[in-house]
Amino acid sequence: MVCVLGVVLVPSAAVAQDFSAGGPLWYVDAMKIQAIHDAGITGEGVTIAVLDAGISPDVATLRGADIEVRQLAQCPDPVASVPTAFEASSHGTSVTSLIVGNGSSDSGSGPVGIAPGARILYYGALQASCDGNAFPAAVADAIAEGADIVSMSGGNTRLADELSQPAADAVAEALRGGVLVVAGLPNADSVWEGELGEVNGVVNVASVDAMAHAATRRDGSPMTNDDVDIVAPGVDLAGLGWDRTWGMSTWSGNSAATPIVAGLLALAKEKWPDATASQLLQSLIRNTGSTPHELEWTRTFGHGIANATRLVQEDPAQYPDENPLFTDGQSPTFDEVYSAPEPSASEAPNAQANAGPGVLPWALAGGGAVVVVVAVTLILVIRRRRGRGVATGSRDMLG
Structure with a gap:
């Protein structure tokens, strides 16, 4: 079964190494995840906030995982009321399993996180019965609870139409706190619009199959999007509940690729704890493919296919401490996120002198302590490349 949100994705013709023989776990081999885990890098010490619909946290795949279900006043309880609530919880359970799954399921093997x-x-901020303030409320709580990464796989037209500015404000607050925000782009022919697709600073994720081909529309043409930043495995991946059992089944879509990227960023953050959020983003988009290359961008692959090995091997300190995912004409603007606040009248004169518009506050991820200031004049925003062609090596998932 290959279905998510009612969209069937058709893999394209093979032109690269084919990992599909690995079945639903092909992404583990393609990205050499086991070798990274064997080296002791598992995302320990990193907190990921997952925003989705319902979840069944007691499934075999999630046993032993460190999961705290946070209740929102704007939403009902996201924990499935009955074990067979597949329609309500298969999406959220599958997303979470791709981050922290233990490799088991009711049928034996299962998703490997x-x-x-x-x-x-x-x-459970994406449940249909949530009110319009669920997303900003979830992000605010995640920041307060020390999240390093926010991952959201999905959305709907109600959120896109009514919450664009509150969503942008919530993302801006997260970015100011050093929190990375990762979101899935809409699938082709989808009935929903990406709430965060045009919000600046967000890592917008699309998907590829086991042959490093972009996921396709129903007519067989590759998916394209003006806002794609990175692509990752997302076609025929291990999931749960899609065949109405809690055994391993397959699912596809940008929703599946999004937790893959969130998990990769967690691995990189554990490996390089002193890197800033902006440096981790720089490393994510610069280390696509198997060899170093200049930044390039296409409407199909964004900056390329995320490469797990290179992301954990390359020290992010070599990259500018500048968020590279800002585009002119979208909100929040770079200055709205990173400019120093105007000093209040009650502040001492020396504090006012040191906190004017020429400096930026940078905060530790998940905390509120300002640690360093950087001159605004030194900030160079890397605009998305609208050039032609795919970045060198961008269709190679291996290190």
Whole structure:
């Protein structure tokens, strides 16, 4: 079964190494995840907030995982009321399993999480019965609870139409706190619009199959999107509940690729704890493919296919401490996120002198302590490349 949100994705013709023989776990081999785990890098010490619909946290795949379900006043309880609530909880359970799954299921093998050592804060913010403030509320709570990464696989037209500015404000607050925000782009022919697709600073994720081909529309043409930043495995991946059992089944879509990227960022953050959020983003988009290359961008692959091995091997400190995912004409603007606040009248004169518009506050991820200031004049925003062609090596998932 290959279906998510009612969209069937058709893999394209093979032109690269084919990992599909690995079945639903092909992404583990393609990205050499086991070798990274064997080296002791599992995402331990990193907190990921997952925003989705319902979840069944007691399934075999999630046993032993560090998952805290956070209740929102704007939403009902996301924990499935009955074990067979597949329609309500298969999406959220599958997403979470791709981050912290232990490799088991009711049928034996199951989803292997990219960052099984990570802590999960789970929010049912995408349930249909949530009110319009669920997303900003979830992000605010995640920041307060120490999240390093926010991952959201999904959305709907109600959120896109009514919450664009509150969503942008919530993302801006997260970015100011050093929190990375990862979101799935809409699938082709989808009935929903990406709430965060045009919000600046967000890592917008699309998907590829086991042959490094972009997921396709129903007519066989590759998916394209003006806002794609990175692509990752997302076609025929291990999931749960899609065949109406809690055994391993397959599912596809940008929703599946999004937790893969969130998990990879968790691995990189554990490996390089002193890197800033902006440096981790720089490393994510610069280390696509198997060899170093200049930044390039296409509407199909964004900056390329995320490469797990290179992401954990390359020290992010070599990259600028500048968020590279800002585009002109979208909100929040770079200055709205990173400019220093205007000093209040009650501040001492020397504090006012040191906190004017020429400096930026940078905060530790998940905390509120300002640690360093950087001159605005030194900030160079890397605009998305609208050039032609795919970045060198961008269709190679291996290190």
